Amino acid sequence: MARPRLPFEFLVALRFLREGRMQTALILLGVTGGVAVIVFLSQLIAQLQSTIIDRVLGSQAHVVVRPLEEVNLRARSDPASTAVIEPRAQRLRSIDQWEAIVKLAEDQTGVVAVSPVVSGPAFALRGRASKSVALLGIEPDRYRRIVKMDTYMVRGKFQVEGTNAIIGTELAKDLGVTVGDKVFLRAAGGRDELLQVTGLFDIGNKDLNRRWVFTTMKLAQSLLDLPGGVSNIDITVTDIFDASDVAARLQAGSGMTVDSWMTTNSQLLAALRNQSVSNNLIRSFVIIIVALGISSVLVVSVVQKQKEIGILRAMGTSSNRIMGVFLLQGALVGFVGALSGVGLAWALLQIFSTIYRTGDGAPIFEPQLDTGIALSAAGIALAVGVLAALIPARRAAKMDPVQAIRA
Amino acid sequence: MTPARSEAAGKPAIISMRGLRKSYGIGTPVETEVLHGIDADLAEGEFCALIGPSGSGKSTLLNLIGLLEPPTAGELSVAGQSTKGLNEQALTVLRGRHIGFVFQFHHLLPAFTALENVMMPAIIAHGVATAQDEAVAHDLLARVGLSSHEYKKAGQLSGGQQQRVAIARALSLSPRLILADEPTGNLDTHTADDIFALLREFNRERGSACLIVTHDPRLAARCDRRIELVDGRLAASTSVAEPA
Numbered sequence: 001m002a003r004p005r006l007p008f009e010f011l012v013a014l015r016f017l018r019e020g021r022m023q024t025a026l027i028l029l030g031v032t033g034g035v036a037v038i039v040f041l042s043q044l045i046a047q048l049q050s051t052i053i054d055r056v057l058g059s060q061a062h063v064v065v066r067p068l069e070e071v072n073l074r075a076r077s078d079p080a081s082t083a084v085i086e087p088r089a090q091r092l093r094s095i096d097q098w099e100a101i102v103k104l105a106e107d108q109t110g111v112v113a114v115s116p117v118v119s120g121p122a123f124a125l126r127g128r129a130s131k132s133v134a135l136l137g138i139e140p141d142r143y144r145r146i147v148k149m150d151t152y153m154v155r156g157k158f159q160v161e162g163t164n165a166i167i168g169t170e171l172a173k174d175l176g177v178t179v180g181d182k183v184f185l186r187a188a189g190g191r192d193e194l195l196q197v198t199g200l201f202d203i204g205n206k207d208l209n210r211r212w213v214f215t216t217m218k219l220a221q222s223l224l225d226l227p228g229g230v231s232n233i234d235i236t237v238t239d240i241f242d243a244s245d246v247a248a249r250l251q252a253g254s255g256m257t258v259d260s261w262m263t264t265n266s267q268l269l270a271a272l273r274n275q276s277v278s279n280n281l282i283r284s285f286v287i288i289i290v291a292l293g294i295s296s297v298l299v300v301s302v303v304q305k306q307k308e309i310g311i312l313r314a315m316g317t318s319s320n321r322i323m324g325v326f327l328l329q330g331a332l333v334g335f336v337g338a339l340s341g342v343g344l345a346w347a348l349l350q351i352f353s354t355i356y357r358t359g360d361g362a363p364i365f366e367p368q369l370d371t372g373i374a375l376s377a378a379g380i381a382l383a384v385g386v387l388a389a390l391i392p393a394r395r396a397a398k399m400d401p402v403q404a405i406r407a
Numbered sequence: 408m409t410p411a412r413s414e415a416a417g418k419p420a421i422i423s424m425r426g427l428r429k430s431y432g433i434g435t436p437v438e439t440e441v442l443h444g445i446d447a448d449l450a451e452g453e454f455c456a457l458i459g460p461s462g463s464g465k466s467t468l469l470n471l472i473g474l475l476e477p478p479t480a481g482e483l484s485v486a487g488q489s490t491k492g493l494n495e496q497a498l499t500v501l502r503g504r505h506i507g508f509v510f511q512f513h514h515l516l517p518a519f520t521a522l523e524n525v526m527m528p529a530i531i532a533h534g535v536a537t538a539q540d541e542a543v544a545h546d547l548l549a550r551v552g553l554s555s556h557e558y559k560k561a562g563q564l565s566g567g568q569q570q571r572v573a574i575a576r577a578l579s580l581s582p583r584l585i586l587a588d589e590p591t592g593n594l595d596t597h598t599a600d601d602i603f604a605l606l607r608e609f610n611r612e613r614g615s616a617c618l619i620v621t622h623d624p625r626l627a628a629r630c631d632r633r634i635e636l637v638d639g640r641l642a643a644s645t646s647v648a649e650p651a
Contacts (some may be wrong), residue, residue: 003541004523008530015518029534311514314475315528316503402475405510
């Protein structure tokens, strides 16, 4: 059977494209390149950004609730006198009604995990060594959803009970201890306790490896003299760029001091934003160039196909269907270009992930293609193809069949 | 104006023209009227030649009848339907359903095979080619003697072969009217005779009316009737003795 199986518009659009071999090949190449650049760049920047964010947020909460600062208030303002109000030294305090605030935080949309933390300064002592540390009393099941401690454990499990403690590899080295040894901990207030080291972690940050000591909340509360209290509440959110909104809502709801990582790391955030802006700029220009390319090739094609358009019109094709034929050509070029562009981007990612490596030889980024990015790039290419075909298609539709046939 | 009544009395008119005028460049200093009021009918099944010197408006008249351009003034009915006030969509439907074109330079679609070219009016009308459409196309190509050339692209065929394909294409939806603009214009005498005979054959067999623009008095003489245009006016409408 030699009967063409495609509907009219597809049949004609495909034949026209096939007939204009060189033009079609060139424009497909253009779309492929454009889509590849967009996908590759987006993927690269998304991965690099997530790597940086992971590194920064790997050891800190997205949002932290702290008690309000203590300030000196004057009982009455007296216009006849002036006073110098000195700022107060901030002592370690518990968050008022912290259980209610934990509940409030858990009920917020976009909040993944909430972990109350008792933290304060202490000294770790062993023999003649004395190291200043940060004591962190936590509930492991809650805390591991704030900082992925399980992935950082070098020895032992991230689990605390009784007088067990988990310390960093650097502190262990400084004190000359390992799992099973005992460490003497003295808090700033003079309370002390003998702790058993049951785990070692390496967060990838020497300073934190030297300072963090995890114990149970109860132990930390008694050492820091905060019976039943917590010093801060750590929160993880679904969308990290939502953190400041969540923080603002919590602050309004709780009346406490609430900071997000975005305020604590504002410079990093600015850098990431600038990177995103330049990425969007490049993407926009590439899209415009691809659109112009498709458009100009189709304009030429309309002129070349003038006679055929006239014949088709004379045979009973409406101008709308002629328009459809050219819009379809744009869509087909966009679609096929998107497919090959995504393929090319994938290949580029494979190649560059082997070229760019970190100091220790690990690839800076994974050679994976995010389906979301690939699909959206393909969608954009399709839409751009149709939009770019709009002008040539309208020109084809408006063509006077008599003039077209005579041409 | 001489009213040119159809010679085939009794038969309904497939085309009816009343005071048909066509001007170009309306509203510009070079406005010119090409047709100055044409009154003529073409009966169903009639085989008619449209003759006249170059520039007399033959092609323009054919384009008006073929609904490819609108008249400036006057009435035109195709298959009993007045074309006045019809939009482009309606005109396209009317054209697709009732009219088949054979152009001077055969105007096949070069990207398609002979068979696909013949199927094209059906594909346009039905959206996609049906088995029936394909059977009809095979049949028509066999009738014009091109069964062995079905899968050749238009460019691989000779001029005469291309014109045969064009005729087969014009007939693919069995239109009631075939408009041929100098269908034998650039063919040698022998091939021209063949093409003309083919048109005549289909006319007799299927009853499709034919309006053929031609410069060839030999061929014009073999039509049922001759309509002559001179300077955009109807000069004569002569009935010719039916050739054997």
